[in-house]
Amino acid sequence: MTLLGPNQYGKAETRLVRVARDGAVHHIEDLTVSVALSGEMAEVHLSGSNAAVLPTDTMKNTVYAFAREHGVGAPEAFGARLARHFVTSQPTIHRARVRLAVHAWDRIATPGDDAHSFVRAGRETRTAQVTFERVAGDSWEILSGLTGLTVLNSTGSEFRGYLEDGWTTLPETDDRILATDVTAVWRHEDGEPADEVGEWDASYLAARTHLLEAFAGTYSRSLQQTLYAMGSRVVDQLPGVEEIRLSLPNKHHFLVDLAPFGLANEPGDGAVYQAADRPYGLIEATVLRDGSDARIPADLTGGGLR
């Protein structure tokens, strides 16, 4: 005897590029959009009837058609438009989750008035996830985030006073490099999402700036302490943000032992480090507004929103 458990289906990673032309000046929007729907899906699994199923191919078409008809704009607003559409247009669909990743392009400066050349901007990616559910009333969950934001402090970081057992060899340090690739996801307060692209963009840029300023401005006794400073800065400064989850790999930089060559190599001017890519410490936590629930799933920052 078996039962169907929780399920969802959809079109994953639709790649969408939209080019707006303002005369010779072009603007590019480049996103990856994943749609996951759920609702009255027992029959398709149990008897094979597709009567309640909106094809995933249709979801892909809808993403492209909405981009053509209404534009894209902020990922939160585009995701909300799509999520609302799937749930309100099909009685068998009760819940839609739309994940979006925005791939940034910078302009290549060219002589003359033409502006249609771009260079992909690093690995930093803005992300969003919008979930709209219509069961007993409407419920929205809007998550914003970023991944691949690589930052480094060349001093102002120490790590000492930790537990030691028979396996501990790490020397204490009061001056080290602190570097990480920030993955962050923050949740907005409940309620109908704003359609206002400018509001989402301003809120995103403010969160990003607070993360960077807190990273740079915190004298760090551990990456855990830095994480908390970054997260609490965002929650303190953005009134509509209820929680933020951060995943911070500790990109270790080890002072190279150059004593065999008669060279001192201490923290200070001219110090030489080995940038190790793995293994890495992985520091993860949620920072919450007092009175809020921790709802951002842990696996979302572990590579989920991409």
Ligand SMILES: O=c1[nH]c(=O)c2[nH]c(=O)[nH]c2[nH]1
């Ligand atoms: O900031 C750090 N936190 C740790 O928990 C840790 N553990 C370790 O070996 N180095 C570091 N650094």
